[in-house]
Amino acid sequence: MQMTTPQRVLAIVGGAFLLGSGQALISKPITLGPANLTTGTSGTKGDPNRIKQSTPPAEVPVVEPDPVDETTPTDAPALNGEPTTSFAAAIDSLLDKAVPAGTLTLRESRTVWEAGAYFLDARHEYEFDAGHIQYASYLEASLFDTDPDRAFAVADSIPKDATIVVYCVGGECDASKNTAALLEQLGYTDLRIMGAGYEDWVAAGFETETTDEMEVSP
Amino acid sequence: MSAASKQPKSKPSNGLLWVESILLQFPLRLALGGAFAFAGYTKMNGVQSFANAIKGFQVVDADKHGYLIQSAAYTMPWVEMVAGVLLILGLWTRASAVVIWLLLVGFIAALIHVIMDESISADCSCFGDINVVCDAAVGWCQVIRDVVMLVPATYLVWRQGGKLALDRAFGRNLNDSGPEWTVDRGGEGA
Known part of the structure; x- marks a missing residue:
């Protein structure tokens, strides 16, 4: 025929x-649907090592058992309250800039960051390598497809009930929502999205680091 | 006399058809079919990423019509894969070239939709998580790349697989409508 x-x-x-x-x-x-997001800054359950690290201006860097999050605080002598002094007026509008509903403003993100929340970078790896929020880990949604071992290594280093803040470039970027939706499937309960994005974090002069500056323990 | 002068015009010689097959149809089939089979394969390996990419294009509302994105995420890689492999083999050449042509037009439309809407910043995911020629983020580069691929696709719809296509091994070719010289290309000389 x-x-x-x-x-x-x-x-x-x-x-x-x-x-x-x-x-x-x-x-x-x-997984397509949006994740159940937590908003605001209350009830932050952060990385115990981070909290220890940022309270006293420790001379000796604390060696963390966590293979993903470690960084040395050497070039960040003033972790607390640094931006609230001289640039206050200029930064204030940036801190409270409107963000999409259900996401964190820059001020809220900063607060939970200081409380030691786990930050995840959902942008591309080259963007992460070039500079990311200090202590953040790279976890793009597609990493679960391209390199599942690495993705799960990052995910498994975070307790299920810990506060996780996912961010991407900013604005309407979808990447952080995708990562959050996948993490929700894995059983993480306190997922927050930083609506402000990395660009605003940089504009506010907050701590960033490149991958080269991260100290990875053997 | 009129019949003799008309003959070579409407029906190119067998040798010419061989030259065309070897120089044009065969390599173009391999390149285009290979690109699509590869694209389908990479997408198949990351269905979740591909679904996220489709959602990111915001062509359909993910909240209302999530099932559309689901079916597209599962079906589209297979369409690319099947059409690409058929094109490489030269089996159902015209039909698979038509499929690829339609896909390309759809991709171009979707890309332009994303480029025109300033609020959307999406990744192409054209070849899964691998970037070919262009960067990941959607831009005119991808549109140009797809338009470039549209040229061989159109050519293969027109001329079909040629002498080196498997279509020939299956006897008489398409009973297609269209001018006589476009029909039965593969079976010619058999």
């Missing part, structure tokens, strides 16, 4: 649909 071209086109698409349906049946389901 000869099929005409339109019939063959339909056959190709239909066959692909069947193959895709088969794949959908055997693979784990896709």
